[in-house]
Amino acid sequence: MIKFEKVSALIERNNLDALLIMSPYNRRYLSEFTGSSGAVIITKDSRYLISDFRYKAQGAAEARHFDFVLQTKGLLDSVMEFLQEKNIKTLGFEGEHVNFNTYDQLKKEFELVPLSGEIEKIRMYKTPEEVELIRKACGIADEAYDHILKYIRPGMSELEVQNELESYMRKLGASGSSFDMIVASGYRGALPHGSASGKIIESGEMVTLDFGAYYKGYASDITRTFGVGSVSDEMEKIYSIVLDAQTSSVGEIKTGMTGQAADKIARDIITEAGFGENFGHSLGHGLGLEVHEMPSISKRSENILEKGMVITVEPGIYLDDIGGVRIEDDCLVTELGLEKLSRSSKELFII
Numbered sequence: 001m002i003k004f005e006k007v008s009a010l011i012e013r014n015n016l017d018a019l020l021i022m023s024p025y026n027r028r029y030l031s032e033f034t035g036s037s038g039a040v041i042i043t044k045d046s047r048y049l050i051s052d053f054r055y056k057a058q059g060a061a062e063a064r065h066f067d068f069v070l071q072t073k074g075l076l077d078s079v080m081e082f083l084q085e086k087n088i089k090t091l092g093f094e095g096e097h098v099n100f101n102t103y104d105q106l107k108k109e110f111e112l113v114p115l116s117g118e119i120e121k122i123r124m125y126k127t128p129e130e131v132e133l134i135r136k137a138c139g140i141a142d143e144a145y146d147h148i149l150k151y152i153r154p155g156m157s158e159l160e161v162q163n164e165l166e167s168y169m170r171k172l173g174a175s176g177s178s179f180d181m182i183v184a185s186g187y188r189g190a191l192p193h194g195s196a197s198g199k200i201i202e203s204g205e206m207v208t209l210d211f212g213a214y215y216k217g218y219a220s221d222i223t224r225t226f227g228v229g230s231v232s233d234e235m236e237k238i239y240s241i242v243l244d245a246q247t248s249s250v251g252e253i254k255t256g257m258t259g260q261a262a263d264k265i266a267r268d269i270i271t272e273a274g275f276g277e278n279f280g281h282s283l284g285h286g287l288g289l290e291v292h293e294m295p296s297i298s299k300r301s302e303n304i305l306e307k308g309m310v311i312t313v314e315p316g317i318y319l320d321d322i323g324g325v326r327i328e329d330d331c332l333v334t335e336l337g338l339e340k341l342s343r344s345s346k347e348l349f350i351i
């Protein structure tokens with residue numbers, strides 16, 4: 001498998017005897033083990049998953065390409081004992097995930113090589129199977145959005161909308177929301193990360209929903225903004241600028257572009273319309289096992305967009321105390337440009 005070839009190259013490049021992975025998403029990505037505790041150890045010629053008694057059967061079944069090692073002590077003690085038995089001297093570890101106490105213990109016995117973001121870089125390139133899971137997670141979000149547009153009425157609270165959306169996605173097969181969803185109505189729409197509150201949704205307001213589903217471990221993340229009853233001229237104007245920035249970006253982003261160049265497509269349109277100061281976040285991010293992962297699509301990002309990556313495209317304009325508009329799709333980077341995985345309509349919709 002391509003991911004194991006890349007890990008072997010990483011081990012070789014850094015002259016490691018073994019690589020130790022303990023962070024949950026990287027552990028799951030490499031081993032396919034979905035349990036909540038364990039460690040992955042990869043040497044030049046073997047792969048091991050260490051976990052405890054609770055996960056003995058599950059670990060062995062899920063981590064098909066790994067030998068299961070039963071943990072008999074605390075996880076770190078068992079890991080260290082195993083590494084010593086295997087005569088490991090030079091050990092690569094996840095610099096940005098290992099805490100000080102673990103580091104302090106490991107350094108007593110091994111020559112440590114910190115690696116940062118290396119597994120995350122491999123995770124950027126999705127296999128066709130991973131893309132299909134994300135596509136399914138997007139389909140669930142699209143169908144739930146369709147449902148919620150028929151469900152919402154003025155007088156409902158943002159929390160009621162959140163609960164309905166979440167339970168509907170579960171009915172469609174999601175294991176849950178992929179993150180704490182945003183339901184921001186009226187003036188709260190100016191908060192790019194306004195989680196659902198007890199605020200009542202009123203006629204004449206716009207509502208921003210930013211939400212997603214987890215399906216078999218893979219996330220979707222979509223945003224739509226719609227009107228309730230009627231929409232002011234000012235908000236309608238902002239909506240059309242954001243829509244133009246979003247569709248232009250989806251149409252023009254290509255393989256080989258930097259995150260910075262991709263971000264600039266939307267930012268230039270919004271800035272030219274006079275709202276540059278009101279678009280204070282990045283255009284997008286990678287999506288997969290985590291709802292935010294590499295690559296970054298931002299003003300400063302030098303990540304190169306390549307075939308097989310899945311990214312979000314989500315420009316927004318926020319006016320303090322008035323409201324906001326954001327539109328977000330999830331897209332696969334292909335040789336021909338972006339392929340949209342989320343399909344909900346982006347025409348301004350008034351319920």
Ligand SMILES: [Mn+2]
Nearest residue numbers: 221312314328
């Ligand atoms: Mn997003």
